[in-house]
């Protein structure tokens with residue numbers, strides 16, 4: 001089948017490559033010329049495990065092509081999949097300008113039947129507006145005779161395991177309003193669920209809301225655990241034991257019950273905000289989600305305060321090693337990453353930061369530079385280090401902010417010898433407090449009574 005994927009970011013590139021991998025012909029279109037040039041030159045602009053192999057193979061075999069020219073890609077395709085960004089605007093609502101600009105361009109350029117599938121996360125009613133936008137553009141050029149259908153298929157892949165998630169999804173949700181669209185989507189996606197039919201067809205508004213509801217539920221679990229963790233520290237309970245106790249209840253399950261330093265990334269924060277905004281607009285406010293969002297914002301401050309109070313509020317002249325810059329392991333995505341909030345606060349407080357991340361240094365460096373924090377040489381406030389041990393050299397404390405597997409079993413003796421003082425602030429509850437004590441570390445984690453009295 002012939003597919004035009006519009007937007008070649010984390011979702012579009014993975015989706016395009018995986019659809020090509022099963023034999024489809026895919027054009028990936030993007031307005032970012034440097035991204036398309038990189039892809040044409042064999043360079044993958046994002047870090048996603050396994051993606052380079054699939055992209056390379058399908059480019060070589062001629063099933064995956066990249067362009068900035070929508071017209072050619074559109075002409076050759078039956079499916080048009082929209083996977084452009086929908087970032088938050090200044091009020092927290094989803095900024096849909098890229099989605100509607102794509103819809104307009106599709107209506108201005110298409111010359112035959114297309115099934116236009118929105119994959120970007122969009123508020124209820126957006127797919128209907130995409131349909132109106134395309135129709136208006138067609139009528140504007142007196143081509144109202146050209147038929148098309150719209151559908152909404154939310155994406156549930158997780159960065160860091162995106163290829164695997166796309167190839168073996170828990171379910172494929174298709175919001176459709178015509179038999180023709182439903183039939184085409186079944187043909188396009190049924191391969192991915194062929195062992196067991198996991199395709200769920202529903203109305204378009206229900207599919208649009210399912211995506212937000214899923215992310216909001218996961219975010220709620222995280223904020224609940226984070227708030228509980230704060231309470232644990234006041235009461236002597238241990239959040240990691242509670243997680244095991246709760247998670248083994250089959251009605252609850254163990255996923256997304258990890259306390260830490262708050263959720264980040266390109267989806268949870270913006271999707272929770274967008275749903276809150278939609279709820280307010282509809283006159284049915286989401287009071288639960290308002291609290292989820294407030295707890296999440298507060299969690300990073302809470303962690304910062306934990307560090308700061310350890311030094312009686314005086315961070316000036318301290319050196320902190322930071323392990324992990326991406327918002328989660330196995331990705332270079334730094335959108336809403338806790339590190340990007342904590343590093344500026346440490347530096348504002350007069351501290352120096354020595355940071356290490358296996359793949360996110362470049363993106364983090366760019367984002368911090370935009371906030372006026374340039375990574376510099378040994379005298380600078382921020383230094384990126386070539387490995388995690390180098391980051392510890394002369395540090396007053398280690399802040400573990402992203403749970404990369406590499407940080408799971410480090411050489412603690414070596415760490416202690418490198419550091420000026422053996423202190424760990426573990427934002428991801430990665431280590432055993434007993435072990436840390438045996439190695440002579442002062443260990444501060446999240447919601448762990450076993451880590452000793454918390455300030």
Ligand SMILES: NC(=O)c1ccc[n+]([C@@H]2O[C@H](COP(=O)([O-])OP(=O)(O)OC[C@H]3O[C@@H](n4cnc5c(N)ncnc54)[C@H](O)[C@@H]3O)[C@@H](O)[C@H]2O)c1
Pocket residue numbers: 006007008009010011012029030031032035083084085086098101102119120121122155156157158159266267
């Ligand atoms: N990243 C995730 O894990 C994830 C998971 C599920 C759903 N989503 C949703 O998928 C959508 C895309 O997310 P992403 O992370 O891939 O975003 P992204 O920022 O990585 O990629 C979006 C791409 O769209 C391109 N673009 C913007 N306007 C365009 C236009 N007019 N024509 C062609 N290309 C255009 C941008 O240049 C960019 O390359 C969002 O709505 C997001 O909420 C993301």
